[in-house]
Amino acid sequence: MTENRQLIEEIKRLKEQQDAVIVAHTYQNGEVQAIADMVGDSFALSKYCANLTCSTIVFCGVGFMAESAKILSPEKRVLLPEQSAGCPMADMITAEELREFRAQHPDAAVVTYINSSSTVKAESDVIVTSSNALKVVKNMPEKKILFCPDQNLGSYIAAQCPEKEFVLWQGYCPTHHAMQGQIAKAMKEKYPEAELLVHPECKPEVTAYADYIGSTQGIIDYARNSEKKEFIIGTEMGTLYPLSQENPDKIFHLMDPELVCTNMKLTTLESIRRSLETGTYEMQVPEEVAAGARKSLTRMLELASR
Numbered sequence: 001m002t003e004n005r006q007l008i009e010e011i012k013r014l015k016e017q018q019d020a021v022i023v024a025h026t027y028q029n030g031e032v033q034a035i036a037d038m039v040g041d042s043f044a045l046s047k048y049c050a051n052l053t054c055s056t057i058v059f060c061g062v063g064f065m066a067e068s069a070k071i072l073s074p075e076k077r078v079l080l081p082e083q084s085a086g087c088p089m090a091d092m093i094t095a096e097e098l099r100e101f102r103a104q105h106p107d108a109a110v111v112t113y114i115n116s117s118s119t120v121k122a123e124s125d126v127i128v129t130s131s132n133a134l135k136v137v138k139n140m141p142e143k144k145i146l147f148c149p150d151q152n153l154g155s156y157i158a159a160q161c162p163e164k165e166f167v168l169w170q171g172y173c174p175t176h177h178a179m180q181g182q183i184a185k186a187m188k189e190k191y192p193e194a195e196l197l198v199h200p201e202c203k204p205e206v207t208a209y210a211d212y213i214g215s216t217q218g219i220i221d222y223a224r225n226s227e228k229k230e231f232i233i234g235t236e237m238g239t240l241y242p243l244s245q246e247n248p249d250k251i252f253h254l255m256d257p258e259l260v261c262t263n264m265k266l267t268t269l270e271s272i273r274r275s276l277e278t279g280t281y282e283m284q285v286p287e288e289v290a291a292g293a294r295k296s297l298t299r300m301l302e303l304a305s306r
């Protein structure tokens, strides 16, 4: 504990010295979320980072998130404390595969989940996050949509847009996709008073049992505003930290103990201190790629604000 206090003091001192802001995704370890200046889902963090005036952003999350912050704020130094914190879903489609996919459907618009590489973003027409995907897609004039890489978010959005035609890339999040409908059902039977809140990266057999489906921020907002006192959470376990902090009078059960993203859990207080001290690992996105990706991300911000 004393060791942690010392580390936290050092992080605060380095942060001031470097004119840095620390942001953390809700899947980060609780101790990381506790020292962050801003905690949120991928959309909230993208918007927040795009408007910051500091010179350095320490992004506690995974690579594609820090990359997006760099693309939206090219003049800033963006640090990812753990270089190997990646997202397996983001690696499930390459720019070349996306070009081929588009060539097979030349009349369609490419909608890409933010959980993707910057080269894939640069090949896309617009980016979405789980909290704005429905609004962005509804606001697009195009009738045919190629959605990548997440098949589950894609089918969840497609079900709510019967006026459009969707072709889905078959990527998935290994953590959420592994969840099973029978577990969701069993948890609802075990806690009959509880509401089940799940992320749209879960399969339809899981979301079928949900009382609410939404991004991590959506889940947090829903639990805050609900009159219910008990919830089953169908997303990564880190989300239990802000939920419990904000709602000490409510009970939260993780739907399945396997809801852990090991990449998100790599970042520690020690790695944040090292990151600030040594300037590692600085995100670099070649400007020719960043320019294309920025266009798709900016279109997201614009369509999501209508």
Ligand code: 13P
Residues within 6 Å of the ligand: 040, 041, 042, 043, 115, 129, 130, 131, 173, 201, 214, 215, 216, 217
């Ligand atoms: P959010 O859009 O809820 O931040 O989710 C990001 C993510 O990686 C989910 O697995």
Ligand code: SF4
Residues within 6 Å of the ligand: 062, 086, 087, 088, 089, 090, 115, 173, 174, 175, 176, 236, 261, 262, 263, 264
């Ligand atoms: Fe990627 Fe899944 Fe981890 Fe989110 S939870 S960062 S989609 S692997």
